[in-house]
Amino acid sequence: MASITMNHIVKKYGDGFPAVNDVSIDVADGEFMILVGPSGCGKSTLLRMIVGLEDITSGDMLIGDRRVNDLAPRDRNLAMVFQNYALYPHLTVYENIAFPLRLAGAPDKEVEEKVRAAAETLELNEHLERKPANLSGGQRQRVAMGRAIVRNADAFLFDEPLSNLDAKLRGQMRTEISRLQKRLGITTVYVTHDQIEAMTLGDRVAVLKRGLLQQLATPRELYDNPANLFVAGFIGSPPMNFMPATVEGTTLKLPFGEVEIPAEKAERAAGAGLLIAGIRPESFAEASAPHLRDVNEANTFEANVDVVEWLGNETYAYVPFEAPPEVQSQLTQLEQELDGEVVRTQLVITLDGSSEVREGDTVKIWMDAAKVHLFDPKTTENLTVDLDHAGRIPGREDALAASAGPAPGTTPAES
Amino acid sequence: MARRTRKALFGTGVGFVVIMVWCLLPVAWILSLSFKSQAETNSGSPQFLPKSWTLQNYRDILHNSDFLYALRNSFGIAIIATLLSVIFATLAAYAIARLDFKGKRLVLSLALAIAMFPVVSLISPLFDMWRTFHLFNTWPGLIIPYMTFTLPLAIWTLSAFFREIPWEMEQAAQVDGATPWQAFRKVIVPLAAPGVFTAAILTFFFAWNEFALAISLTSTTAARTVPAQMSFFVGSDPFNPPYGQLATASVIVTIPIVIIVLLFQRKIVAGLTSGAVKG
Numbered sequence: 001m002a003s004i005t006m007n008h009i010v011k012k013y014g015d016g017f018p019a020v021n022d023v024s025i026d027v028a029d030g031e032f033m034i035l036v037g038p039s040g041c042g043k044s045t046l047l048r049m050i051v052g053l054e055d056i057t058s059g060d061m062l063i064g065d066r067r068v069n070d071l072a073p074r075d076r077n078l079a080m081v082f083q084n085y086a087l088y089p090h091l092t093v094y095e096n097i098a099f100p101l102r103l104a105g106a107p108d109k110e111v112e113e114k115v116r117a118a119a120e121t122l123e124l125n126e127h128l129e130r131k132p133a134n135l136s137g138g139q140r141q142r143v144a145m146g147r148a149i150v151r152n153a154d155a156f157l158f159d160e161p162l163s164n165l166d167a168k169l170r171g172q173m174r175t176e177i178s179r180l181q182k183r184l185g186i187t188t189v190y191v192t193h194d195q196i197e198a199m200t201l202g203d204r205v206a207v208l209k210r211g212l213l214q215q216l217a218t219p220r221e222l223y224d225n226p227a228n229l230f231v232a233g234f235i236g237s238p239p240m241n242f243m244p245a246t247v248e249g250t251t252l253k254l255p256f257g258e259v260e261i262p263a264e265k266a267e268r269a270a271g272a273g274l275l276i277a278g279i280r281p282e283s284f285a286e287a288s289a290p291h292l293r294d295v296n297e298a299n300t301f302e303a304n305v306d307v308v309e310w311l312g313n314e315t316y317a318y319v320p321f322e323a324p325p326e327v328q329s330q331l332t333q334l335e336q337e338l339d340g341e342v343v344r345t346q347l348v349i350t351l352d353g354s355s356e357v358r359e360g361d362t363v364k365i366w367m368d369a370a371k372v373h374l375f376d377p378k379t380t381e382n383l384t385v386d387l388d389h390a391g392r393i394p395g396r397e398d399a400l401a402a403s404a405g406p407a408p409g410t411t412p413a414e415s
Numbered sequence: 416m417a418r419r420t421r422k423a424l425f426g427t428g429v430g431f432v433v434i435m436v437w438c439l440l441p442v443a444w445i446l447s448l449s450f451k452s453q454a455e456t457n458s459g460s461p462q463f464l465p466k467s468w469t470l471q472n473y474r475d476i477l478h479n480s481d482f483l484y485a486l487r488n489s490f491g492i493a494i495i496a497t498l499l500s501v502i503f504a505t506l507a508a509y510a511i512a513r514l515d516f517k518g519k520r521l522v523l524s525l526a527l528a529i530a531m532f533p534v535v536s537l538i539s540p541l542f543d544m545w546r547t548f549h550l551f552n553t554w555p556g557l558i559i560p561y562m563t564f565t566l567p568l569a570i571w572t573l574s575a576f577f578r579e580i581p582w583e584m585e586q587a588a589q590v591d592g593a594t595p596w597q598a599f600r601k602v603i604v605p606l607a608a609p610g611v612f613t614a615a616i617l618t619f620f621f622a623w624n625e626f627a628l629a630i631s632l633t634s635t636t637a638a639r640t641v642p643a644q645m646s647f648f649v650g651s652d653p654f655n656p657p658y659g660q661l662a663t664a665s666v667i668v669t670i671p672i673v674i675i676v677l678l679f680q681r682k683i684v685a686g687l688t689s690g691a692v693k694g
Contacts, residue, residue: 053586073589086587090605100591103601147591 001186002064002154003029004050009059011045011211019045021211022059024394027155027189032181034202035191038234038339042211043191044159050189051080051157063154074103079148080157083164085140087132087147093119094128097146104151118150121180138169145180155187162197174200195235199223204391207231209337217391225390229334229380232278232373238316238348242334244327245277245374252277252372255321256347257301259369265384269374272383276327278373281316281350287364289352300366303347308359315355317363319347330377442669448662449473456658472663482664484636485644489668492554492640493622496561500618501611503562504569509599511570512577523574526567534564538631545632552634560632561622568621569614576610577603612679619675623668641668 004027011020020042027033035043048054049061052073061068068076079100087096095102097118101111119125122142132140141161148156161177162170178201181188192198198205199219207214207222207230215227219235226232232240246253250266254277269275285291287300307318323331323345331345349365357363374384387396444463448456449472451465476482511519541560542551550556580603588598604611629643636644645664648657 051590053589072594073586074592074594078590080587080590082583082587084581084583086581086583088584088588088602088606090608099588103592103597147587151592 001029003027003031003062004033004155004187004189005060005062006046006050007060007062009046009049009061010057011042011049011054012057018057018211020049023206023208023211023213024059025206025213025216027187029187030185032178032188032190032201032203034198034205035189035208036193036195036198036205036234037208037214038193038337040210041208043193043208046208047157047159047189047191050155051078052076077152077154078157079151079153079155080159081141081144081148081161083160085132085144085164087140087143089132092129092131093124093135093143093146096132096143097124097150099147100151114150115146118146121149122146137165138173141165141173142176145177149180149184153186155189156181158188158190158192160192161190162192163194177201195237199235207234213394215391215393221389221391225386226278226373226382227385227390227393227396228382229276229278229330229375230337232375232382233334233338236280238281238350239338240278240280240373241347242276242278242327242331242375243321243345243347244323245275246273247275247374252369252374254301255323256303256319256365259299259301259367259372261369261372265372265374269383272374272376274324274326274377275383276330276375276377278375278382279367280371281348283368283371284349284351285366285368286351286355286357287366289366299369300364302362303349303365305357305359305361305363308357311353313353315351315353315357317349317351317355317357319349320344321347326377330380334380445662445665448658449666451659453657453659457655472659473667476660476663476667481636481644481647482641485639485641486667488554488636488638489623489640489642490671492557492561492638493619495554496558496565496622497615497618499558500562500565500569501615504566504573504614505604505607505611507566508570508573509577509603511574513582523571526570530564530567530571532564534625534627538627541628542631551632552638554638556632557622557625557628557638557640560628561618561625565618565621568617572614572617573607573610576607576613580606616675616679620672623672 006023006025009020009023010018012018023042023046025033025035035046037043045054049056050063052068052071052075056069063076063078088099091099094115097115098111101114106114115128116125119128122145124139124142124146127135127139127143132143135143141164144161158177162173165173174197177190181201190197190201199222202219204216204218205222206216209230215222215231217225222231222235226235226240229242233242243255247261247266247269250260250263252259252261252266303317303319305317305319309316309318328345351357372384373382375382381396385393385396387393447464450468450470452467452469452471455461455466510516511523537560545551545556550559584602584606585598588602589595593601623640624642625640626642629640630646633639633643641664645661648660648664
């Protein structure tokens, strides 16, 4: 068991392109850290630098107190689960799991004991004599994990371990990984592009974009206080709604109407001109819903719903709107960064599953204006972020240090 | 549908029989010859099956010390050439498949060019060189040129196999605590086994069957291999070569080849890597 500290890690390839650019992340002993981001954001490269399969261009990589930049993978004592599992096809499940022990020269009796114990944990006992080719996807996944847990590694590293499984199995294995990590209490770094895995598994989540760390925070902090448009758009499903807005006093003007926002938020955005407002789909509700009888009439507006998706427990209503070109271009770029594509600007509203709204209806919608985030369209920064509850945002640490004490979750490993 | 299948099956069967007869008739003829007596092969009115079956040819040839020496040479030279060739080719092919070094394409195309070089054109320079180096009429004198011709082929075959093996396999081994050499030996080589056996068989066949170099670079039974030795089976009457003896020798040198193919065929199991990564 050990902490992992990354100090100003840079990875440049032959053409000088920085795949990972000045990333500093500290993983506490026993912590479950998620590296998340769209494809090409450098998350896998970063993981491979931790394990030693990629050279580090500059910066320091520490496992515990030991600088490991120049150590070979076998000397770092880390266990890794690969995306494709990388099981040895010529060996049985038993020998696959035993492989690290055999390399370490463990006596047969110890190998037997440890492999049986690992197989017991992962419920692989009946499959020990089979070859990987004869196993299902989920079983292969468990063998790969068995190979990781059989030895006393300082940390587990996972490289998108669930991306090859179908949706149902992915959910089950996600829970299984979480349970295993809690039980073993071992430091874990987990790479994924799936924001659901990021939110459910991680103690803390590091969001990366094009090699740059965007925000390092707990899932709740990321959800409630995204550092910028990118993080806001990446975390949450369906994603946060973005629309053009201007602030006058404490009034926020949106394409649909005007709402009153808290004075503190209005103050931070004062005089900024055209802004991008971000509101999560669940911050809306039908004004006629029973729990909203007494709410402020001011924060309601009429909306023309053009598509309704009913999921049983909830309903998504889509409301198209027009955006001015400045905002439109920023949103188009954001979607590209998120591996998506802007077809039209629209508002997604999560309504109750019992909602009677039909396509083509005009509905009175209430908005929880206190949950609005306001983003600067030029820098994409979140102007209304609550820095005390936003983890670490590179570039805004000074503001954080000024307003609060040490960032939550930092570890003494740097000392 | 069923009728079409039956028709297709029938067609396949006929094609199969035609090809088998075409390929195996000469073999059957040689086999039959080897059981005929000298008198019968010289009689001038041959028939396919021997009139009277005899094992005399086999008895004679197994008491022919020249042939036995040649057989020993053939085995020794072919096995050593194969072993060395496969070892060198495995290491070279691994480097070519995994490493990015300058001149990689050059090495590969040169290797191919060498493999395509006509053997005959090398004989006279080699003859002169080998006499100077005292390699003429020795085992190494044949092993070295054989390796020159079989290595390129083996390297090409093996590097194709190595390229098929996912690199993650090796990285996983390294993370599991293996040195690069251990990862190579315990993971890569077993996975490339079909390729290794293919290369071994190709090399062995070349060395076993080679004639031009064997006859030119040897002078006595110290190094002469069976194909070369057989050209010295002249017999007492120059107008009536000992066909029975020649056929018997051919049968005897064919047997090891058949055994080796049958043995290695089991090892050449395609799809050994299936299941390594999700297919």
